[in-house]
Each structure stands twice: as C-alpha cells, then as structure tokens.
Amino acid sequence: MTDLARTPKQIGTLVQRARKQRGWNQTQLGDKAGLRQETISLIETGNPAARLETILAVLAALDLEFRIVPRSTSRAADIEAIF
C-alpha cells in the first residue's frame, strides 16, 4: 500500500487502486483523461513505453500528481526532506 512508483507496473497498480477508490471504470477514467479505455487498460497493466504525457493526464484525472524524491528513504527521512 505504498505510493512509491519506481516501475511502470507499480504506477499501473497505483492508478488502478485510485480509480477503484473513486468507483470509476476504465472508460470513465479514460473520458476524464481524454484517453481511450484501451489505453487505461495498458497503463494499469504496466505498459513501460507509455508516453509521459499520457501518464500525467491519467494522474490529473485522478487528482493525483508525481513528486520526485530521493530513493531508499524511510518515511521519517522524507519528513526531514520536506522541511
């Protein structure tokens, strides 16, 4: 249940989880993101060659965003980094 996103597969899993939390199906998410249901499917299954702009559109539709942080940090350490 992490929000960490190091691989396309992890990103796809997080997208799927967020979508289901909102009670949306892939078609509904696609509509909001300006993408096709098939494209959402590919992303959720971990398409490694997805376009950056496509991923960003999906996150925006879910009201999510990327943060770029140091790897291998504990959550406590992140607090340090934030301030």
Place this chain on the structure above:
Amino acid sequence: MTDLARTPKQIGTLVQRARKQRGWNQTQLGDKAGLRQETISLIETGNPAARLETILAVLAALDLEFRIVPRSTSRAADIEAIF
C-alpha cells in the same frame, strides 16, 4: 524549488537540477541511465512524449524516484497523508 512534477517541463527542470547538483554533464547521466546525451537533452527541455521507462531510468540513475500523491495539498497535509 519544489519536487512537484505535474508537467514534462517541471520534470525536466528537476532532472537537470539534480544532475547539476551531482556535477554531471548530460553524457555522464546518459551513461549511467543507459541513454544517449541527446535523449537527456530532450527530457530536460520537457519532451512531453518521452517514454515512461526512459524517465524512470533517468530518475534511477540520479537515485531518485516518483511518489504518487494527491494534488493541491499543502506540505503539512502531506505529512498527514504519509502516516
């Protein structure tokens, strides 16, 4: 000086900043990421259609990673979200 990454341009700027902090040029970063100097250049200038795997390779080479978090949150709110 934010780590927020909503657009390809923001991601490119953050990549460039992290690269320079390490004292690397684009060729050196490319070598570490298994990519060409030209590709690093495109990413840093905000290529919107870059491949997800390419961006992830660059972040890994910089020892960085994505986090997926809710949009429009204050930093204080993030602390809440972390725990």
Place this chain on the structure above:
DNA sequence: TCATTTTATGAGAAGTGGCGAATATTTTCA
C-alpha cells in the same frame, strides 16, 4: 577573446504508442 566543453539539433531507420473501430475475454451479480 578564443579554445574547449557542453548542450541542442538534424536526417534516417527501427520500434512502438495511442487512435478508430471491432471483438474477445473476464468479471460481476441478479
């Protein structure tokens, strides 16, 4: 200023995303 380093740009080839449209497969649930 000038030479060196660094970054950006160019053409062509190969590979693939996302599209439209259609369909197969799987999952859900009455």
Place this chain on the structure above:
DNA sequence: TGAAAATATTCGCCACTTCTCATAAAATGA
C-alpha cells in the same frame, strides 16, 4: 447459471520516440 458489464486484445494507421552518426550552437573558463 446466464446475461450484462468491464477489461483485455487485435488490425491498420499516423505520429513520434530513441537510436547511430554528424554537426551546429551555446556555455564555460583560462
């Protein structure tokens, strides 16, 4: 169990990445 809904897959098509190789433009520093 069976029908409906949801998700995954396929084909042709165009756009565009990333690659190799080459070079132009810009930035750096003595």
